């Protein structure tokens with residue numbers, strides 16, 4: 609579904625260049641539920657904005673489905689945004705109409721996308737657990753309920769890719785858990801590929817794979833040891849991840865700064881292969 613290789617994004621303002629993504633590699637399969645974590649300023653939102661067609665990459669490869677986001681024309685980009693992606697922001701006021709009801713909000717989004725399907729609007733509202741509030745105006749809903757409405761709206765155009773930027777950033781832990789459960793349900797019910805950006809590692813338990821971004825590059829990947837069973841969904845200890853360092857197609861590997869500092873690695877290391885293991889150690893002093 610997503611194939612980024614050597615993705616670069618450079619922002620230029622007042623003659624100053626900021627390299628937000630510096631050769632990022634990322635592959636996401638169709639139907640995957642996937643998270644991107646990273647510290648503030650690591651490039652998470654930049655990546656999401658590129659995948660959502662809100663911003664243009666500077667160089668590299670950025671393919672989503674059949675679309676090449678580096679070469680896409682303006683008209684195709686409008687089509688891409690309208691038909692392929694759904695977006696959820698931390699601040700959901702960007703796509704909510706406060707004086708309309710939950711149902712009217714979802715139906716309005718459908719009309720903007722090209723056609724209203726009332727039955728599907730109701731189905732989406734049921735999936736996000738808001739059927740009892742369907743005729744309430746958004747001003748009468750809690751923050752968590754408004755965020756769930758935003759999730760229903762994001763699927764109004766039946767996207768194949770759902771992008772969520774810190775979707776649980778402004779709700780409490782319990783609501784955050786509930787929202788992650790809704791993403792999982794929508795992912796199962798509709799097969800939509802879900803990409804969630806967060807800096808909260810505890811959310812990672814709810815997804816199968818997590819990629820960490822550091823300084824605009826993918827640095828490590830955490831993969832769930834075994835998929836969660838339905839009975840384990842609410843068990844916080846279930847579904848541990850195993851962490852891997854990412855090796856790019858040229859064989860380059862990033863060693864996290866903590867490890868480099870601990871071992872005292874500067875500009876050279878000695879590699880020794882033994883069976884299926886490679887040992888990295890400091891060179892002998894000359």
Ligand SMILES: Nc1ncnc2c1ncn2[C@@H]1O[C@H](COP(=O)(O)OP(=O)(O)OP(=O)(O)O)[C@@H](O)[C@H]1O
Pocket residue numbers: 619620621626627628646647648649650651652653654655807
């Ligand atoms: N429009 C812009 N113009 C100039 N620099 C930008 C712009 N947008 C982002 N940047 C810079 O690019 C880098 C990556 O920013 P980005 O917003 O992608 O990080 P992030 O990981 O999403 O951070 P946060 O978690 O704080 O949202 C930062 O150094 C940021 O200052």
